Structure formats: structure tokens, C-alpha cells
Amino acid sequence: MSQLAQPGAGTENVADLRPALTLLTGFSPKATRATADLLMRADPTLFVVTHDLTDLLTGGRVHRIVEDGSGVVEDEHLTLDHGCLSCTLREDVIPTLVRLARANPGRDLVLVLPPALEPESVASVCSWSHVDGEPVAEVLRLDSVVAVCDPQIVPASLDSADDLADRALHAADDDSRSVADVVARQIEYADTVVLWAPDDDPDFEHARLSVLLQRLNPWARHLVVDLAEPAWVSSRLRRTGGFDPEGPDLYGRGLEGYAVGCHEPEADCGVVATVFKSRRPLHPERFHAALPTLTGQTLRGRGHLWLASQPDQAVAWESSGGGVSMGELGPWLAATPDADWAESSPERRVNADLHWDTDFGDRDVQLAFVGLHFDPDELTQVLNACLLTDTELAAGREAWREYQDPFAGCFESKDQQ
Structure with missing residues (x-):
């Protein structure tokens, strides 16, 4: 990771000019999407990338949408040779991010993850994979991982005995992950945890979820979103440098x-x-x-x-x-x-x-x-x-x-x- 040089004789501040990538993760597509929209309102130049994996297992089909403040930039349906989540990451998600970063070096990106795709998987692929012979990490930098937590989704999911397959969210035929595992990992891997409850008045359930989130991930920054302040939210979710690629394994x-x-x-x-x-x-x-x-x-x-x-x-x-x-x-x-x-x-x-x-x-x-x-x-x-x-x-x-x-x-x- 590029860093600012330490001040001293003969040193200069070295700015990291790579586009910054923010990962939005969470088990509520509505909440993660709304957060992305809020960030795009604050910065219309921001690329927001989403993947609909509804037909991935049945036909290997992926629906990719790229947007910015002006509207839809790309709307593509593609068929992969192997319909699995890891193939989608390698064959489309990461190449799309790299392509956008290369063509638009001054514009940052947000990747909205579908519920079944854990942020650690994306971070891992970003750290070791190459696109067209060039390391991904030399083209863009993973800046922050933001877990968006919906009070109507998270508590029940953490207590659920369901597997992803029970909700048709599994990433492969042999995907045996549980809903509770995935939700917990999304929260624990994040450097920033957002309590998303913009339409509700704070109550005991919100207070309890706030405490629960802080206990699950005591090392993260914890925020409550305010729809009326997109610039404030953006300043706390983007370009924070919160992601530490050298951090300890959970x-x-x-x-x-x-x-x-x-x-x-x-x-x-x-x-x-x-x-x-x-x-x-x-x-x-x-x-x-x-x-x-x-x-x-x-x-x-x-x-x-x-x-x-x-x-x-x-x-x-x-x-x-x-x-x-x-x-x-x-x-x-x-x-x-x-x-x-x-x-x-x-x-x-x-x-x-x-x-x-x-x-x-x-x-x-x-x-x-x-x-x-x-x-x-x-x-x-x-x-x-x-x-x-x-x-x-x-x-x-x-x-x-x-x-x-x-x-x-x-x-x-x-x-x-």
C-alpha cells in the first residue's frame, strides 16, 4: 500500500493516486443499495457497481450494472462458463473494477456486494490476482469495508438456523454456509459498521442492536446514517483508509x-x-x-x-x-x-x-x-x-x-x- 512518507530531511509526501474502492456489505440489499445511492448523491462522479446473481447457479448468468450520478453507465448480461461465486469474482467483478479504474483514474468506486458474497473473499482476490498481467493492487486500492446493518434483518439472521441454501442464496451447489455465519462475518470483517434505520425512530431494539454490533466488532468505527446529510455520511465511509491489508486474521x-x-x-x-x-x-x-x-x-x-x-x-x-x-x-x-x-x-x-x-x-x-x-x-x-x-x-x-x-x-x- 502506498503511504505518506514520514516528514524529515529529503523526504516528500507521496500521494496515493490509485482510485479508492469501498466495499458495501450486508444481508439487506435494500440497505446496502440505499447507502450506495447516498454516497452517489454526495459524489456524482462515483462509480457504483452491482451484480445480480439470481440466475448464477441455474444458468451461469450474471447481470452487472455500473452507475454514477448521471445514471446507468453499463447494463450487461453475461454468461460464465462455470456458474459459481468464485468464478464471478475472478471473471467479471475484479476485471470490471480494474477496467473502470484504468479508464477513469480520477474516479473512485463502490462495489455493492450481494448477500452471499463475503467481503473477505473480495479482499483476498484483490490482494493476489492479476488482470492482463498487472496486479490488481497496483491499479486500485481497497480503502474501506463497510457493513450496513438493518435492524429488521440482522438480529433475526444472527439467531437463524437457516443455511443460505434454505433461502436460495447459496453461491454453489456445495455451499453449506449458514445465514448466521455470513451475517456475522460481514460485520466482523468491516472496518466501519453502519446502523441503517433512516425511517424509524430510535427505540430499544435499535439501541440493543447498536450494542450488539459494537460487541461483535469492537475494533470498527460505528455510525448511524442520516439521509439528510449525504456529504457527512460520505466523509465517514469513503477514503477513510480503514481497511488494513496487514491486519490479523479474525x-x-x-x-x-x-x-x-x-x-x-x-x-x-x-x-x-x-x-x-x-x-x-x-x-x-x-x-x-x-x-x-x-x-x-x-x-x-x-x-x-x-x-x-x-x-x-x-x-x-x-x-x-x-x-x-x-x-x-x-x-x-x-x-x-x-x-x-x-x-x-x-x-x-x-x-x-x-x-x-x-x-x-x-x-x-x-x-x-x-x-x-x-x-x-x-x-x-x-x-x-x-x-x-x-x-x-x-x-x-x-x-x-x-x-x-x-x-x-x-x-x-x-x-x-
């Missing part, structure tokens, strides 16, 4: 020394947030038996954990809508040869050094939970009961590997014997 935050969530155990409008930490591993069977309690009491969970039965593998944790997703985060540094430490980020190495345990190295458990009206002390007791006892801990890792493990084979463990 589920690896704790490994790199960042907080995995906020600890706000006192209910605010009924919203409770708690963080659980331990330097002991979790017993796989007891932890598996506790899953219904953990997911049933909370709306969202995230972080990483240490399973006794797989002591060399850091495990990512994600829960929402009553479901759980776990995946590998690679080996603990304590289980990594010294020669391979350089493959980990400097932040992770420093964090490991600062918190190194004589017996277990950097292994630990860090889980954050957010929900409504749950008892954080009770949740902590449930998790504490899942940890190894002193006797189990003293038995050592070879004994732990022999535990019955309901999670065996659920994710790769490179060093597990």
Missing part, C-alpha cells in the same frame, strides 16, 4: 497477541460479551458434550483452542446460529522446528515469546462469546469443566493422544501421530 487474532473479543459481562440492553482464556487444554469428549450449551446460550463465538487429543495443532473456533465450525490454524510454535519459526508472522513470534510457558510453550485457549441474556459466569463454569484436571494434566501428552476424540478427522493436524 480467528488467529489471539495467536498474534490481539484481543479475540471484548469482555463486557454486565448486560447492556441485554447484550453480554465474555472472553474465556486458559493455559490448559480441553478434554475432547467433555468439550464436545458442552457444545449444545455453548452454542445454545450465545449468538456468536470465535477464537482458537487447544484440544488435548491433538496437542500439536492450534484449532480455530467459530459458532453462530446454533452451529459450530472448527478448522486448523497450523501447528503451535511449540510444536514447530526452530528453523520454521520464520514462516510465522513477527507478531505471533513476539506474542509467543512474551507468554511462553515452560511446559506447554504458546499453547492456550482463547474464546470470545456474544449473546443476549446469558450468564457469563455459568458459561465460564461450563468451559472450566472441559479443561483437563490436575491428574489428567500430569499424565502427559502421550496419554492425551489416546483419548476418544469426537473431533478426529474434522480438520487436518499435520503433526498428529
Whole structure:
């Protein structure tokens, strides 16, 4: 990313002249579209790009519209060889943004994402892909990711047990993502979170959603839109430089020394947030038996954990809508040869050094939970009961590997014997 040079002798301010790209994400097409219109009112030169994917899976067809303050600039129907979301990104979304940026270097862009397209996917493709042999990042810069949250959509979606397929929103035939997962990720990945309620008087439900959004993403800027002030809204959503391409992965935050969530155990409008930490591993069977309690009491969970039965593998944790997703985060540094430490980020190495345990190295458990009206002390007791006892801990890792493990084979463990 181009930056302003630090002031000093012989230095000059270097302006980043690449067009700025703002991603608008959210599960309410009405709210994201209205936000885009508001930004276009503030700057008629702004390109707003949208993709209708209604016919993507059935016929591989995509409807792309590009607009600015003067009206529709492009209105194209195209058929892709492979009807999937990733192909749409690679074959049309990113090339369209690059083409517009090259032809109009002085004009910024807004990409309005359909509900099923998560902003992290777009950011990832922007970071590594090339168009006509040139890196995307050299043509335009991803400036900000804005999550637009509709009070009529978000609370119910976070508590929904539906999959995207249940609402005909899935991106591929094998897309098993849940509505709650996608909505949570949209909010958590954003650098700016907008509470969209322009036609409603503020009430308790709005206040509760505001608190919930801040607990889900305590690192973002949080705003409430005002339709009467498009210039004010634009100044806070565009060219903020809020997106950090070097920021920590959401589920690896704790490994790199960042907080995995906020600890706000006192209910605010009924919203409770708690963080659980331990330097002991979790017993796989007891932890598996506790899953219904953990997911049933909370709306969202995230972080990483240490399973006794797989002591060399850091495990990512994600829960929402009553479901759980776990995946590998690679080996603990304590289980990594010294020669391979350089493959980990400097932040992770420093964090490991600062918190190194004589017996277990950097292994630990860090889980954050957010929900409504749950008892954080009770949740902590449930998790504490899942940890190894002193006797189990003293038995050592070879004994732990022999535990019955309901999670065996659920994710790769490179060093597990």
C-alpha cells in the first residue's frame, strides 16, 4: 500500500493516486443499495457497481450494472462458463473494477456486494490476482469495508438456523454456509459498521442492536446514517483508509497477541460479551458434550483452542446460529522446528515469546462469546469443566493422544501421530 512518507530531511509526501474502492456489505440489499445511492448523491462522479446473481447457479448468468450520478453507465448480461461465486469474482467483478479504474483514474468506486458474497473473499482476490498481467493492487486500492446493518434483518439472521441454501442464496451447489455465519462475518470483517434505520425512530431494539454490533466488532468505527446529510455520511465511509491489508486474521487474532473479543459481562440492553482464556487444554469428549450449551446460550463465538487429543495443532473456533465450525490454524510454535519459526508472522513470534510457558510453550485457549441474556459466569463454569484436571494434566501428552476424540478427522493436524 502506498503511504505518506514520514516528514524529515529529503523526504516528500507521496500521494496515493490509485482510485479508492469501498466495499458495501450486508444481508439487506435494500440497505446496502440505499447507502450506495447516498454516497452517489454526495459524489456524482462515483462509480457504483452491482451484480445480480439470481440466475448464477441455474444458468451461469450474471447481470452487472455500473452507475454514477448521471445514471446507468453499463447494463450487461453475461454468461460464465462455470456458474459459481468464485468464478464471478475472478471473471467479471475484479476485471470490471480494474477496467473502470484504468479508464477513469480520477474516479473512485463502490462495489455493492450481494448477500452471499463475503467481503473477505473480495479482499483476498484483490490482494493476489492479476488482470492482463498487472496486479490488481497496483491499479486500485481497497480503502474501506463497510457493513450496513438493518435492524429488521440482522438480529433475526444472527439467531437463524437457516443455511443460505434454505433461502436460495447459496453461491454453489456445495455451499453449506449458514445465514448466521455470513451475517456475522460481514460485520466482523468491516472496518466501519453502519446502523441503517433512516425511517424509524430510535427505540430499544435499535439501541440493543447498536450494542450488539459494537460487541461483535469492537475494533470498527460505528455510525448511524442520516439521509439528510449525504456529504457527512460520505466523509465517514469513503477514503477513510480503514481497511488494513496487514491486519490479523479474525480467528488467529489471539495467536498474534490481539484481543479475540471484548469482555463486557454486565448486560447492556441485554447484550453480554465474555472472553474465556486458559493455559490448559480441553478434554475432547467433555468439550464436545458442552457444545449444545455453548452454542445454545450465545449468538456468536470465535477464537482458537487447544484440544488435548491433538496437542500439536492450534484449532480455530467459530459458532453462530446454533452451529459450530472448527478448522486448523497450523501447528503451535511449540510444536514447530526452530528453523520454521520464520514462516510465522513477527507478531505471533513476539506474542509467543512474551507468554511462553515452560511446559506447554504458546499453547492456550482463547474464546470470545456474544449473546443476549446469558450468564457469563455459568458459561465460564461450563468451559472450566472441559479443561483437563490436575491428574489428567500430569499424565502427559502421550496419554492425551489416546483419548476418544469426537473431533478426529474434522480438520487436518499435520503433526498428529
